[in-house]
Amino acid sequence: xxxxxxxxxxxxxxxxxxxxxxxxxxxxxxxxxxxxxxxxxxxxxxxxxxxxxxxxxxxxxxxxxxxxxxxxxxxxxxxxxxxxxxxxxxxxxxxxxxxxxxxxxxxxxxxxx
Amino acid sequence: xxxxxxxxxxxxxxxxxxxxxxxxxxxxxxxxxxxxxxxxxxxxxxxxxxxxxxxxxxxxxxxxxxxxxxxxxxxxxxxxxxxxxxxxxxxxxxxxxxxxxxxxxxxxxxxx
Numbered sequence: 448x449x450x451x452x453x454x455x456x457x458x459x460x461x462x463x464x465x466x467x468x469x470x471x472x473x474x475x476x477x478x479x480x481x482x483x484x485x486x487x488x489x490x491x492x493x494x495x496x497x498x499x500x501x502x503x504x505x506x507x508x509x510x511x512x513x514x515x516x517x518x519x520x521x522x523x524x525x526x527x528x529x530x531x532x533x534x535x536x537x538x539x540x541x542x543x544x545x546x547x548x549x550x551x552x553x554x555x556x557x558x559x560x
Numbered sequence: 561x562x563x564x565x566x567x568x569x570x571x572x573x574x575x576x577x578x579x580x581x582x583x584x585x586x587x588x589x590x591x592x593x594x595x596x597x598x599x600x601x602x603x604x605x606x607x608x609x610x611x612x613x614x615x616x617x618x619x620x621x622x623x624x625x626x627x628x629x630x631x632x633x634x635x636x637x638x639x640x641x642x643x644x645x646x647x648x649x650x651x652x653x654x655x656x657x658x659x660x661x662x663x664x665x666x667x668x669x670x671x672x
Contacts, residue, residue: 546653
């Protein structure tokens with residue numbers, strides 16, 4: 448059981464570069480989301496999706512884009528990386544129904560220099 | 561403004577004792593509250609869910625209480641072990657939303 452798979456695990460970017468963080472789940476979950484985790488700040492929601500073709504913004508969406516063309520995949524795009532985007536990024540998925548547990552990937556540690 | 565606060569960033573206790581972690585919230589009306597465990601370099605892992613109409617939930621050595629009047633949840637680990645050392649996160653789901661809103665976490669260290 449792979450669960451939620453994120454790639455890459457580590458990435459260093461230069462300011463202004465763009466990149467895509469990949470997230471895939473094999474549990475047929477409708478709901479997927481991206482969080483960033485910074486020291487002392489907890490997990491903050493960037494974008495989420497309630498199903499293929501449907502995405503919405505979370506608490507901190509600026510500088511990030513998402514799309515959901517399939518149930519399995521939910522990539523996060525950094526359009527023009529900034530040092531403020533240095534963080535650990537987590538993708539999560541959960542099944543239909545409110546209150547169901549979220550399954551998280553292992554995270555991507557991104558450094559923007 | 562909405563806020564979720566977890567008690568002290570770090571909590572040290574002796575092995576065998578009961579660890580009690582606190583999650584307080586303001587300006588939320590959560591329908592559900594969840595607790596997660598996070599180990600260094602890993603993603604959070606779900607532990608327990610408690611609903612707004614439930615006072616207490618248990619799972620093995622874990623117990624969660626939920627007091628919507630006090631706007632507080634307590635998370636207890638009884639007979640704590642060094643393997644329980646981790647960061648524990650509370651998360652709320654409020655209203656009709658699906659999204660989880662997380663506290664900043666409490667780092668628990670169980671000393672042998």
